[in-house]
Amino acid sequence: MKPQTKKTIDDLLGSAKLRRTGPRRTVLEILMDAKRPQTVDEIMTAMSRGCANKVTVYRTLESLVVAGLVHRAFVHKRAEHFELADRCTEAQCHPHFTCTSCGKTFCLTDLSLPLIKGLKKGFVFHKQQVRVDGLCPACS
Amino acid sequence: MKPQTKKTIDDLLGSAKLRRTGPRRTVLEILMDAKRPQTVDEIMTAMSRGCANKVTVYRTLESLVVAGLVHRAFVHKRAEHFELADRCTEAQCHPHFTCTSCGKTFCLTDLSLPLIKGLKKGFVFHKQQVRVDGLCPACS
DNA sequence: AGCTAAATGCAACTAAGTTGCAAGTAAAAA
DNA sequence: TTTTTACTTGCAACTTAGTTGCATTTAGCT
Numbered sequence: 210m211k212p213q214t215k216k217t218i219d220d221l222l223g224s225a226k227l228r229r230t231g232p233r234r235t236v237l238e239i240l241m242d243a244k245r246p247q248t249v250d251e252i253m254t255a256m257s258r259g260c261a262n263k264v265t266v267y268r269t270l271e272s273l274v275v276a277g278l279v280h281r282a283f284v285h286k287r288a289e290h291f292e293l294a295d296r297c298t299e300a301q302c303h304p305h306f307t308c309t310s311c312g313k314t315f316c317l318t319d320l321s322l323p324l325i326k327g328l329k330k331g332f333v334f335h336k337q338q339v340r341v342d343g344l345c346p347a348c349s
Numbered sequence: 350m351k352p353q354t355k356k357t358i359d360d361l362l363g364s365a366k367l368r369r370t371g372p373r374r375t376v377l378e379i380l381m382d383a384k385r386p387q388t389v390d391e392i393m394t395a396m397s398r399g400c401a402n403k404v405t406v407y408r409t410l411e412s413l414v415v416a417g418l419v420h421r422a423f424v425h426k427r428a429e430h431f432e433l434a435d436r437c438t439e440a441q442c443h444p445h446f447t448c449t450s451c452g453k454t455f456c457l458t459d460l461s462l463p464l465i466k467g468l469k470k471g472f473v474f475h476k477q478q479v480r481v482d483g484l485c486p487a488c489s
Numbered sequence: 490a491g492c493t494a495a496a497t498g499c500a501a502c503t504a505a506g507t508t509g510c511a512a513g514t515a516a517a518a519a
Numbered sequence: 520t521t522t523t524t525a526c527t528t529g530c531a532a533c534t535t536a537g538t539t540g541c542a543t544t545t546a547g548c549t
Contacts, residue, residue, distance in 0.1 A: 228546050230496065245454050246430035246445070249536080262498050267537065270431050272496090280437065282430040282445060282454070283423075284478060287537085288505060290386035290422040291410050297420065304465060305386070305422060309475060314385050314422070322462050325444060325479065331486025335449060338424060338480045339465065346471025368515055370527065389505080402529050407506070409527090427506080428536060 214238065225276035232261045232269045237278070246282035284340055290314065300324055301337045308345035315345065354378065365416035372401045372409045377418070386422035424480055430454070440464055441477045448485035455485065 218237050222229045239255045240247060247255075249266050256266075273279035284307060296303055296318050304317040322339050343349075358377050362369045379395045380387060387395075389406050396406075413419035424447060436443055436458050444457040462479050 228495065230546070232497075240431065240433050243432065245456060246432040248428040248430055250428060252431075263536095264499080264538080265497055268496080274431070277434055279431050280434045280442070282432045282442075283426060283480065285426075285429045286423060288388040288390060289425045290388055291380065291392075291414070291419050292383065292386040292422050293380050294418055294420045302420070302422075306468070306472060315472075316385060317465075317468075320465055320467050322465060322479075325457075325460055325462060325481055327460050328446070328457075328481075328483075329486075331489060332446060332455075333484040333489045334481065335483030336481070338482075339462075340423065340478045340480070341465055341468075341474065341476070342478075343468075343475030344473040346469075349471055349473045368526065370515075372528075403505095404507080404530080405528055412527095 214241070221278055225273075225278055227272060227276055232265050233273070235261070236266065236269050236273065240279060284342060292316070299336070300334075301339075304339035304341055306345070307340065307342045308348055309342050310344055310348035313345055317341070354381070361418055365413075365418055367412060367416055372405050373413070375401070376406065376409050376413065380419060424482060432456070439476070440474075441479075444479035444481055446485070447480065447482045448488055449482050450484055450488035453485060457481070 215234070218234050218241075219229050221237060222233055227233060235256055236252060239252050243251075249263065249270070252266055252270075253261070253263065261269075270279060274281065296316075301321060301324060304320055304322070306315040306317055307313070308315075322337075324334070324337055328334055355374070358374050358381075359369050361377060362373055367373060375396055376392060379392050383391075389403065389410070392406055392410075393401070393403065401409075410419060414421065436456075441461060441464060444460055444462070446455040446457055447453070448455075462477075464474070464477055468474055
């Protein structure tokens with residue numbers, strides 16, 4: 210790690226009021242270098258596996274997320290969710306609303322967004338999904 | 350199940366060239382009645398658990414998805430993905446592109462969509478996520 | 490240097506999903 | 520209608536992702 214990078218990382222941790230520990234510095238550095246969202250498994254591989262404990266990586270990420278330095282790239286649902294394929298076009302299904310308080314998901318069947326424009330050359334558009342989160346009527 | 354519903358379900362299965370079996374009829378009926386995307390666990394509960402085997406429900410859903418009768422409500426990533434929280438506004442992160450062929454995810458940091466409008470009364474908007482899938486340059 | 494709350498590591502666990510194989514059955518063929 | 524056969528199902532055992540409790544260590548304060 211370059212001294213400059215180390216300083217940046219330590220500043221980030223400091224400003225987030227998090228202790229500057231080995232695992233946190235390493236995880237942050239890996240995420241800074243990453244070109245795409247990383248899984249815990251990928252992060253552990255990048256740490257050359259065994260350097261840190263799996264549980265520590267999970268908890269480190271959690272603290273970074275709570276501090277706002279890191280976020281989950283996709284709203285994570287532990288289990289897959291299925292629904293009938295009607296009311297969806299080829300290119301876009303209706304958006305889904307998930308309540309961050311009770312966890313319930315609602316289908317916004319009457320709403321839609323325009324399709325994304327401006328994909329870089331070589332990318333072939335297939336389908337677009339929109340997920341919204343916030344509070345549902347019961348929780349707000 | 351009403352005779353009418355049964356006919357519709359059997360028609361659906363027939364048009365999809367799938368055998369009309371007990372589990373398939375039941376799973377389809379549950380999804381038709383459902384107001385939100387369902388997990389395997391929810392489906393099994395609706396079947397009053399133990400009626401069908403977990404593995405069967407997974408395989409049934411898979412065949413319905415392949416046939417196009419059912420779809421996965423959110424692109425499912427088995428593991429959580431994390432990234433640095435920069436380049437995201439409070440209300441929306443950059444969209445992500447996932448290649449359906451190689452599985453790689455790309456950050457579309459320079460693209461965005463307008464925020465959704467027209468949420469029903471009582472819903473509080475928090476954040477919006479956009480996921481696009483298709484083929485990446487290497488796979489197209 | 491010493492103290493203390495915060496962070497880490499280990500082991501054991503849960504939950505979601507998968508695989509191989511034997512047994513059952515829908516629907517086509519005889 | 521019976522036979523046949525490929526498609527389905529069920530079971531057991533497994534893998535992978537993530538969690539929890541508890542003992543040990545350590546960052547950063549004084």
